[in-house]
Amino acid sequence: xxxxxxxxxxxxxxxxxxxxxxxxxxxxxxxxxxxxxxxxxxxxxxxxxxxxxxxxxxxxxxxxxxxxxxxxxxxxxxxxxxxxxxxxxxxxxxxxxxxxxxxxxxxxxxxxxxxxxxxxxxxxxxxxxxxxxxxxxxxxxxxxxxxxxxxxxxxxxxxxxxxxxxxxxxxxxxxxxxxxxxxxxxxxxxxxxxxxxxxxxxxxxxxxxxxxxxxxxxxxxxxxxxxxxxxxxxxxxxxxxxxxxxxxxxxxxxxxxxxxxxxxxxxxxxxxxxxxxxxxxxxxxxxxxxxxxxxxxxxxxxxxxxxxxxxxxxxxxxxxxxxxxxxxxxxxxxxxxxxxxxxxxxxxxxxxxxxxxxxxxxxxxxxxxxxxxxxxxxxxxxxxxxxxxxxxxxxxxxxxxxxxxxxxxxxxxxxxxxxxxxxxxxxxxxxxxxxxxxxxxxxxxxxxxxxxxxxxxxxxxxxxxxxxxxxxxxxxxxxxxxxxxxxxxxxxxxxxxxxxxxxxxxxxxxxxxxxxxxxxxxxxxxxxxxxxxxxxxxxxxxxxxxxxxxxxxxxxxxxxxxxxxxxxxxxxxxxxxxxxxxxxxxxxxxxxxxxxxxxxxxxxxxxxxxxxxxxxxxxxxxxxxxxxxxxxxxxxxxxxxxxxxxxxxxxxxxxxxxxxxxxxxxxxxxxxxxxxxxxxxxxxxxxxxxxxxxxxxxxxxxxxxxxxxxxxxxxxxxxxxxxxxxxxxxxxxxxxxxxxxxxxxxxxxxxxxxxxxxxxxxxxxxxxxxxxxxxxxxxxxxxxxxxxxxxxxxxxxxxxxxxxxxxxxxxxxxxxxxxxxxxxxxxxxxxxxxxxxxxxxxxxxxxxxxxxxxxxxx
Numbered sequence: 021x022x023x024x025x026x027x028x029x030x031x032x033x034x035x036x037x038x039x040x041x042x043x044x045x046x047x048x049x050x051x052x053x054x055x056x057x058x059x060x061x062x063x064x065x066x067x068x069x070x071x072x073x074x075x076x077x078x079x080x081x082x083x084x085x086x087x088x089x090x091x092x093x094x095x096x097x098x099x100x101x102x103x104x105x106x107x108x109x110x111x112x113x114x115x116x117x118x119x120x121x122x123x124x125x126x127x128x129x130x131x132x133x134x135x136x137x138x139x140x141x142x143x144x145x146x147x148x149x150x151x152x153x154x155x156x157x158x159x160x161x162x163x164x165x166x167x168x169x170x171x172x173x174x175x176x177x178x179x180x181x182x183x184x185x186x187x188x189x190x191x192x193x194x195x196x197x198x199x200x201x202x203x204x205x206x207x208x209x210x211x212x213x214x215x216x217x218x219x220x221x222x223x224x225x226x227x228x229x230x231x232x233x234x235x236x237x238x239x240x241x242x243x244x245x246x247x248x249x250x251x252x253x254x255x256x257x258x259x260x261x262x263x264x265x266x267x268x269x270x271x272x273x274x275x276x277x278x279x280x281x282x283x284x285x286x287x288x289x290x291x292x293x294x295x296x297x298x299x300x301x302x303x304x305x306x307x308x309x310x311x312x313x314x315x316x317x318x319x320x321x322x323x324x325x326x327x328x329x330x331x332x333x334x335x336x337x338x339x340x341x342x343x344x345x346x347x348x349x350x351x352x353x354x355x356x357x358x359x360x361x362x363x364x365x366x367x368x369x370x371x372x373x374x375x376x377x378x379x380x381x382x383x384x385x386x387x388x389x390x391x392x393x394x395x396x397x398x399x400x401x402x403x404x405x406x407x408x409x410x411x412x413x414x415x416x417x418x419x420x421x422x423x424x425x426x427x428x429x430x431x432x433x434x435x436x437x438x439x440x441x442x443x444x445x446x447x448x449x450x451x452x453x454x455x456x457x458x459x460x461x462x463x464x465x466x467x468x469x470x471x472x473x474x475x476x477x478x479x480x481x482x483x484x485x486x487x488x489x490x491x492x493x494x495x496x497x498x499x500x501x502x503x504x505x506x507x508x509x510x511x512x513x514x515x516x517x518x519x520x521x522x523x524x525x526x527x528x529x530x531x532x533x534x535x536x537x538x539x540x541x542x543x544x545x546x547x548x549x550x551x552x553x554x555x556x557x558x559x560x561x562x563x564x565x566x567x568x569x570x571x572x573x574x575x576x577x578x579x580x581x582x583x584x585x586x587x588x589x590x591x592x593x594x595x596x597x598x599x600x601x602x603x604x605x606x607x608x609x610x611x612x613x614x615x616x617x618x619x620x621x622x623x624x625x626x627x628x629x630x631x632x633x634x635x636x637x638x639x640x641x642x643x644x645x646x647x648x649x650x651x652x653x654x655x656x657x658x659x660x661x662x663x664x665x666x667x668x669x670x671x672x673x674x675x676x677x678x679x680x681x682x683x684x685x686x687x688x689x690x691x692x693x694x695x696x697x698x699x700x701x702x703x704x705x706x707x708x709x710x711x712x713x714x715x716x717x718x719x720x721x722x723x724x725x726x727x728x729x730x731x732x733x734x735x736x737x738x739x740x741x742x743x744x745x746x747x748x749x750x751x752x753x754x755x756x757x758x759x760x761x762x763x764x765x766x767x768x769x770x771x772x773x774x775x776x777x778x779x780x781x782x783x784x785x786x787x788x789x790x791x792x793x794x795x796x797x798x799x800x801x802x803x804x805x806x807x808x809x810x811x812x813x814x815x816x817x818x819x820x821x822x823x824x825x826x827x828x829x830x831x832x833x834x835x836x837x838x839x840x841x842x843x844x845x846x847x848x849x850x851x852x853x854x855x856x857x858x859x860x861x862x863x864x865x866x867x868x869x870x871x872x873x874x875x876x877x878x
Contacts, residue, residue, distance in 0.1 A: 021187055021189050021192075021193065023182060023186040023189055024044070024045050024096075024189050024190050024193065024700070025043055025045065025111070025240045025666065026111050026112050026182075026186070026306070027043070027044040027045075027095060027096055027101060027111070027186060028041040028042065028043060028044055028101065028104060028107040028108070028110075028111060028238075029042050029043060029044035029045075029046070029047030029048065029049050029092060029095060029358065030042040030229065030231075030236065030749055031103075031104035031106070031107040032236070040106070040107065040110075040236065040238075041104065041106075041107035041110060041111070041236060041238050042234075042236040042237055042238065043111075043237060043238055044092060044095050044096065045190070045241070045243060045246075046237050046246055046250070046251070047092065047228065047229070047234075048089045048090075048091065048092055048325070049149070049243065049246060049247050049250075049251040049792050050088070050225050050228035050229075050251050050254070050255070051088060051091060051092075051225045051227075051228030051229070052085050052089040052224075052228075052235045052251070053086045053092070053228070053247070053251035053252045053254070053255035054224040054227045054228045054255045054258060054259055054813055055084065055085060055088045055220065055221065055224040055333065056085055056252065056553070057252070057255040057256040057258075057259050058151075058220070058224065058259055059081060059084065059085075061256070061259065061265055062265070062328060062439075063325045064325060064326070064327060064328040064439055065216075065220070065439065066081075066327075067325065067469065068214060068438060068439065068468060068469050068470070069081075069214045069216065069217075069811045070086060070214075070218050071469035072211070072212045072214065072418075072469075076202075076324040078202050078845050079202050079203070079204060079211075080211065081202070081433065082198050082199055082201070082202035082204055083153070083199075083204070083210045083211070083400060084217070084220075085197075085209070085679055086194050086195070086198040086199055087154065087156070087157050087217070087221070087548045088157055088220075088221050088224060089194045089197075089198065090135070090154065090157060090158075090190075090191070090194065091131070091157040091160055091221055091225060092127065092131065093126060093134055093135060093138070093154075093158065093190065094126075094127030094129070094130035094131030094132075094134060094158065094448050095127050095131075095189060095561060096124065096134070096183055096186045096190060097127065097130060097134070097183050098120050098173050098175055098179050098180075098182075098183055098189045099120075099123060099125035099334065100125055100127045102122050104654050105117070110238070111238070111635045112271075112774075112827075118172065118549045118573075119175055119176040119178075120173055120175035120176070120179055121173075121174040121175065123173070124228050124364070125170075125173075126161075126567075128158045128159055128160065128161045128163065129158065129163070129170075130170040131154065131158040132151065132154050132155050132158045132169070133169035133170045134169075134187055135150065135151070135154045136151075136169060137169075137184065137187070137268050138184075138187045138188050138190075138191050139191060139205075139206055139579035140207075140537070142403045144634070145209075146209055147371060149209040149210055149211075150209065150210065152212075152213040153210055153213045153217065153650055155218075155721040156213055156217040156218040156221060156431075157217065157218070157221040159218055159222075159431070159680045160218075160221055160222040160225045162428030162429040162764060162767075163214065163428065163763070164218055164431060164763050168714040175483070177574075178556055190691060191206065192206070193383075197243060197244065197247065197719050198378065198557060208752040214440070214468075215434070215438065215464065215467065215468040216434075216435045216438050216468060218431040218434075218435070219432045219433075219434055219435020219436070219438075220435055222429065222431065222432050222435075223264075223406075223409065223432060223435065225593075227255075227258050227259060227262060228255075228258075230258065233254055233257065233258035233261065234251075234254055234258065234412065237250070238711065254383065261399065261411070262399040262400065263360040263385045263400050263409075264265075264360075264400070264409050264410065265412055266328070266329070266355045266357060266360065266410075266411040267355065268322030268323055268328060268355060269319050269322055269323050269353065269354060269355070269356060270321070270323060270356075271320075271323050272290075272295075272312075272317065272318070272319030272320030272321070272322065272323045272324075273290050273291050273316050273319065273320060274287050274290055274291075274312070274316045276316075276319060276352070276353065277312075277316045277319045277350060278312055278315075278316065278317055279352060279353075281312065283526075284308075284309060284526065285304065285309060285504065285520070285526055285527070285528050286302065286304045286308055286310070286313050286506065286520065286526075287309050287312060287313045287316065288307065288520075288523055288526045288580065289313075289506055289518050289520070289523075290313060290316045290317050290320070291320075292316060292518060293320070293506065293518065294508055294510075294516075295320045295321060295323075295324045295326065295506060296322075296324075296326060296510070297326050297462070297470060297471045297510075297511075298439060298471060298491075298508055298509055298510045298511075299462065299465075299466065299467050299471075299472050299473075299474070299487070299488065299491040299493065299508065299509045300314075300471075300472070300473045300474070300506065300507070300508050301447075301473075301474045301479075301487060301507040301508075301509075302314065302473065302474065302475045302489065302504075302506055303476055303477070303479050303484070303503060303504055303505045303507075303508070304354070304475075304477060304478070304503075304505075304528070305477055305478045305528050305655075305713040305716065306503035306651070306652070306654075306655030306659070306712075307655065307659060308477075308528055308713075310445075310475045310477075311343075311346065311351045311445070311475075312688040313413075313865065314356065314443050314473045315330070315347075315350060315443075315477060316441065317473065318330050318354075318441040318473065319353075319354055321441050321471055322441070325690070326441075326471055327439060327440055327441045327470070327471055328411075328439055328440070329408070329409075329410065329411050329412065329413070329436070329439055329440035329441070330354065330411070330412050330413070330440055330441050330443065331408055331412075331413040331415065331420065331436065331437060331440040331441070331442050331443065332415070332443045332445070333415050333416065333417045333419070333420045333442065333443065333444045333445070334345065334414075334415070334416060334417065334445050334446065334631070335416070335417060335445070335449045335450070335631050336416065336631060337416055338628060338633060338838065339445070339446070339604050339631050339633065340363065340414050340415060340416050341363075341605075342609070342633060342634065343414050343445075344361065344363050344414045346363065346703040347361060347412055347414055348361060351411070351412055354411070354412065354796065355411045355412070356809075360400055360410030360411050360412070360630055360663075361410060361411070361412045361414065362406075362407050362408070362409075362410045362412070362413050362414070363415070365695075390518045395437065395751055404767060405429045405432050405433070405434070405767060406432070407419060407436070408432075408433055408435075408436025408437060408440065409432075409436050413436065413440070417444065417450065417454070417458075417776075418772050418773065418776040418777070419772070420433075420437060420442065421454065421458065421461060421775075421776040422456060422772055422775070422776065423436075423461060423464070423768075424435050424460045424461055424464060424758045425757065425758060425775045425776070426541060426757075426760065426762045426765060427764055427765055427766075427767050427771060427772065427775065428764045428765065428766055428767050429764075429767060430764065430767075430786060434464065436462070437465065437467070437470065438464075438465060438468040438470045439470070440470070440471075441472070441473060441692075442461075442465060442470065442471070442472040442473070443472070443473045443474075443475070444472070444473070444475070445475050445631075446475070446476060446631045446646055447474040447475060447476045447477040447479065447483075447487070448477075448478050448479045448480075448483065449630075449631055451747075451750070451751040452746075452747035452748070452751040452754075453750040453751065453753065453754045453777070454754070454776065454777070455754075456751040456752065456753065456754025456755045456758070457751065457754045457755075457757075457758055457776060458485065458487075458490075459487070459490035459755070460490075460755060460758040460759075461756075462487060462490040462491050463490050463491070463492070464649055465491075466490075466491045466492050466511045467492075467511070472491070474487060476790070477651065477655065477716070478647075478648035478649075478651050478652060478716065478720055479648075479720075480648070480720055480721065481499065481721055481724075482724065482726070484507065485499075485620070488509045488515055491511065492509070492511040492512055493509025493510065493512075493513065493515045494509075494512070494513060494514045494515060494516070495515050496514060496515060498516075499515075500519060501717060502517070502519035502520075502521060503519075503713055503714075503716050503717045504519065504713065505517060505518075505519050506518040510626075517796065522546060528712075528713045530711055530712070530713075530714065531658075531672070531711070531712045532547055532671075532672075532709050532710070532712075532714075533654055533657060533672045533673070533674050533708050533709065533710045533711075533712065534671055534672065534673045534674070534708065535674055535676065535704065535707065535708050535709055535710060536673060536674070536676070536708075537675075537676055537678055537704060537705065538675060538676070538677055538678070539677075539678050539680040540677045540678070540679075540680075541679070541680065542679075542685060543568075543572075543643040543644060543677040543678070543679060543687060544572065544677070545565070545576060545579075545641070547583075547678070549641075549785045550576075550579055550580060551583065553565065553580065553622060553641070554583060554584040554587050554622070555578065556638075556639055556666075556668075556669070557587040557620045557621060557622050558587060558620060559620070559666050559667065560619040560620045560666035561619070561620065561638040561639050561665075561666045561668075561669050561735065562611075562612055562616065562618065562619065562620070562621050562623070562636070562637050562638050562639050563621070563622045563623070563637065563638065563639045563640075563641070564612070564622075564623045564625060564629070564635070564637040564638075564639075564656065564657075565622070565623070565624050565625070565641045565642070566625055566626065566627075566629065566630075566640070566641070566642040566643065566653055567625070567626055567643055568623065568626070568627070568643050568645055568686075568687050568690050568691075569686060569687075569690060570593045570594065570595045570626055570863070570865075570877075571865065572643070573593050573624050573625065573626050574593075574862055574863070574865050577589060577591040577624045577625050577862070579764075580622060580624065587620060587621070587622060588618075588620075588621045588622070589621075589622045589624065590604070590607065590608060590611065590621065590622065590623045590624070590631065591604070591623075591625075591861065591862060591863075592605070592608050592624070592625040592626070592628055593625065593626040593628060593656070593863060594626065594627075594628055594820075594821060595819055595820050595821065595822070595863040595864045595865075596820065596863040596864075597787065597798065597817065597819075597820060597858075597860075597861075598816075598817045598818075599799070599817065600860045600863070605760075607792075608623065608625075608629075608633075608635070609633070609634075609635075611623070612635045612637065613635060613636065614634050614636060614659075614660055614669070619664075621672065623637070627649070629653075629656060630649055630652045631652065632654055633656075634659070635656045635659065636656065636658070636659040636660050636662070637656055637657055637658075637659075638658070638665055638666060638669040639657075639669055639673055639675070640653065640654065640656065640657040640672075640673075640674045640675070640678070641674075641675040641676075641677070642674065642675070642676055642682070643677045643687065644676060644677060644679070644687065644697060644700065644701060644704075645653060645677050645687075645691065645697075645700070646691055646693075646697065646700055646723070647696070647699070647700040647703065647719050647720055647723045648720055648723075648724075650676070650700060651715075651716065651719075652711075652718075653824055654674055654710070654712075657672045657673075657674055658672035659670075660816065676704055678701060678704065678705075679701075682698060682701065682733070684697050684698075689759050692743055692746070693739065693740065693743045693744070694735070694739040694740070695735050695736050695737075695739060695740040696723055696724070696744075698732070698733075698736050699721055699722065699723040699729065701723070702729075703719055703723065706795065728740075746763070757775065768812065774837070782821040782822060782823060782824060783821065783822045783823070783824060783826060783827060783830065783833075783839055784819050784820075784821060784822075784837060784839065785819060785820055785821070785822045785826075785830065785838070785839045785840075785841050785864065786815055786818060786819045786837045786839065786840050786841065787818050787819070787820065787841055787843065787844065787851070787858055787864065788803065788818070788836045788840060788841065789842070789843050789844070789845055789851050790842050790843070790844050790845075793840055796838075797817075797818045798818060798843075798851060798858070799818075801814065815836075815838070819838060820863070820864050822839075826866065827839075829854075829855070829856075829866075841853070841856060843856065843857075843858060852867075855867050
């Protein structure tokens with residue numbers, strides 16, 4: 021047994037420091053003590069660990085600790101020990117360095133292979149029981165790829181024998197420490213390995229490796245003594261310091277979480293729903309309180325121990341930023357004690373509110389006492405891999421989708437998702453590729469014993485069925501057609517439905533939007549239309565014009581500015597650098613949000629205002645788009661009760677621009693499916709008013725129905741078949757990628773975007789300016805002056821998406837798939853080269869009227 025004390029687990033770079041190495045057994049016990057403290061502190065962890073087995077929780081606990089302690093089995097190898105020769109010689113002064121040849125060595129995969137040598141796994145059944153556990157704990161450096169039995173080191177036989185004896189001695193020691201007290205031994209086989217085991221062990225290793233909490237020790241003391249007197253003593257304090265532990269509410273529901281609000285509409289159903297792990301799918305009209313409903317129901321699951329955190333996923337960074345502000349306010353009711361809120365998307369570090377939460381977390385860490393109601397613990401904020409380990413995570417959907425993809429440490433994200441109630445807003449907003457990944461997330465969440473809430477105002481029935489089926493719910497042939505509708509699925513149980521038919525007082529209030537159709541070539545406003553918009557703004561109206569293409573929005577903004585210098589006109593789309601878009605987004609929320617003070621303004625925007633942004637317009641003009649998106653746009657029209665609407669705009673009025681024929685041009689390219697545009701077009705021609713919420717179900721189901729309409733043109737049918745084949749290919753392509761056994765990629769924003777988004781969505785263009793010292797970013801920072809980390813961040817902040825049709829003009833991409841566009845500074849504060857121009861007001865554009873290039877492609 022003395023051999024196990026001749027191996028170091030952690031070592032300092034400077035060999036002259038006292039206790040410059042930490043004995044490997046003690047490091048392993050540090051990590052195991054963190055796992056034990058976490059188990060004892062978290063009923064949710066216990067539940068997720070035993071969800072698949074009938075084994076005694078005491079025995080499951082023993083197996084969990086045993087395998088966590090084995091996570092660094094691969095370090096009992098001279099090849100690893102040679103990574104710090106001072107530490108090796110400190111522990112084994114007589115070791116002959118000439119007795120071994122150094123060679124590359126990865127201790128994680130090697131640990132998986134050495135297990136078979138150290139435990140008698142003589143049958144396939146035993147191997148199949150043991151290996152998944154070992155693979156989960158040995159992958160803590162980010163890679164869970166298939167294990168390989170390593171070859172012996174190129175060393176003297178005595179050296180190899182010493183390693184083998186140490187490994188066997190370590191397993192026997194751990195069996196005595198953890199298995200025998202539970203009535204187990206190395207001759208027993210563990211139960212099915214829990215899904216969360218890899219993430220659980222990896223996080224425990226990060227904490228147990230932190231020298232702020234676990235001091236290095238190279239003086240030998242018995243394992244049992246170190247376990248009780250040192251490791252366990254430090255583990256709970258370390259775990260509490262991370263900010264991961266947080267006590268949920270004593271009870272959930274609207275009264276507990278939103279005591280100042282009277283439940284309305286679907287919110288009155290919260291207390292009637294199952295308080296157990298499952299999938300809840302919420303369909304309700306815009307403005308019906310789905311967000312409050314989901315948080316009140318999630319609080320029930322927190323209170324009953326089904327989950328211990330909340331993750332709120334949204335379609336865009338703008339919607340995630342807006343949700344962060346809302347969740348900050350309600351966090352104290354959801355987590356009355358410590359509450360850490362983490363924002364997770366590529367530009368989170370640029371969000372001022374989130375930076376304030378991180379600073380509050382640093383003060384808490386430094387002072388040892390809470391000085392802010394809501395914070396983000398310093399430890400959680402140190403790594404993007406920890407984004408889902410606080411009490412509340414707010415993120416873009418790609419951060420959740422990574423949990424099923426080959427990204428390093430994806431299983432850490434998966435662990436965070438499994439222990440939380442996963443809430444996905446605007447679930448209709450994702451394409452076929454992302455649905456392929458989302459269904460894999462839901463399947464994994466269900467099989468792990470987790471919970472999820474999905475929300476939408478405009479979800480077609482086929483999408484609802486796809487999501488419920490991915491969870492494992494049994495969808496009945498006869499489904500409810502009610503609206504609003506709550507659907508709940510357990511794993512392998514019939515889907516259950518709740519609606520408001522028995523609660524007529526809580527049915528959503530009918531709201532009629534008056535429709536005006538205008539036939540316009542290319543769906544562009546005429547000069548007369550523009551004069552009307554300007555006149556409405558002059559009379560005090562806040563008018564929104566929503567375009568389907570960025571170039572259309574930029575061109576319309578120019579026309580409006582040219583025809584009137586008196587009315588303020590704002591432009592908002594996605595083709596800005598992040599810093600510029602952030603300023604514009606804040607301005608839009610100020611001018612057109614719930615608490616707007618401005619009157620008499622015009623906003624020209626694209627799809628960026630469709631989802632989740634709480635905007636309120638007096639008059640809405642929109643180009644034709646698919647029916648579900650059209651309803652989302654209409655949800656921003658008279659969104660809140662006001663008594664100060666200008667004369668002529670007391671009633672909500674939506675003007676829809678339609679083509680004079682049934683040719684949709686570039687708008688069809690944007691939405692890819694002519695059938696949906698054609699059917700939406702036809703439905704709009706049938707009426708001059710739409711009454712919500714009655715219109716949701718019949719319009720959306722008829723537009724997205726698979727059966728052909730009797731009068732559908734042949735070209736529409738052919739386009740539908742092409743679209744369907746393409747969508748299926750993308751859906752199953754994403755599923756295959758999620759299931760592929762491949763080397764994991766680095767966890768970077770670029771890799772996340774590449775793997776979670778359909779590759780046909782556009783081009784990533786890095787904007788630079790020409791300077792005498794070499795290329796610089798538009799803020800003046802020299803590209804060559806940045807280190808690798810700073811450059812990656814700068815490239816993300818200085819890149820915009822451009823249409824695929826620009827590819828020929830942009831040249832060849834770099835090795836990361838980005839197109840470098842070097843612009844020349846102009847006297848008016850803009851930058852340009854050829855037909856390309858960027859300004860902080862207009863964004864990146866392909867200028868019309870430049871004879872050197874063809875008209876702007878898309």
